[in-house]
Amino acid sequence: MFGFSAIHVIGIVAGLALLYQSYRLVAARKEGIFEFLLWAGFGVGLLVISIGSALETVDLLAALEGGLSALGFARGTDSIFFVSNLLLLFVVFYTYVQLVESRRQLSDLTQELALLRYDLEQRTDDED
Known part of the structure; x- marks a missing residue:
């Protein structure tokens, strides 16, 4: 069911670090809401890709490819x-x-x- 490798763990840790750092900077008023949304979005995306690719029952890349092909990408x-x-x-x-x-x-x-x-x-x- 799970096929975690080192790259998945690195992706999860990096995604959580992006989320935590963005939240910390907004809480300290050193970052605006736009920057928070930008970096938190990257963190969530990294988490989704890392966890989704580690799950063997879900083919996340095929779902992404299907969604992007619906938008008109080749x-x-x-x-x-x-x-x-x-x-x-x-x-x-x-x-x-x-x-x-x-x-x-x-x-x-x-x-x-x-x-x-x-x-x-x-x-x-x-x-x-």
Whole structure:
């Protein structure tokens, strides 16, 4: 019934770690709800694939292939590869957008700090 191997155990542990870490970061308000849903979704997906492929009575990959072929993909393995690459592209794009926003905020803060230093220097010069 169960055909657990080392890769299944690694997948289950990694999936649980993703879920726990996402929850911990949201609880500490270090992560937004969108990031939580993204990483928790990856964790749940990893758990489903790891447990589903370890069960010998359920052919999870055939079910995934059937579902993706219903969406219009030609072969199941190619469609799984395509969808996973699409998700990775989404994560890379999201990371890039966050990086650009962080750079903009850093630039704004640097300019504000320079103006505050200039204002402080002017005030100390006027007092002397």
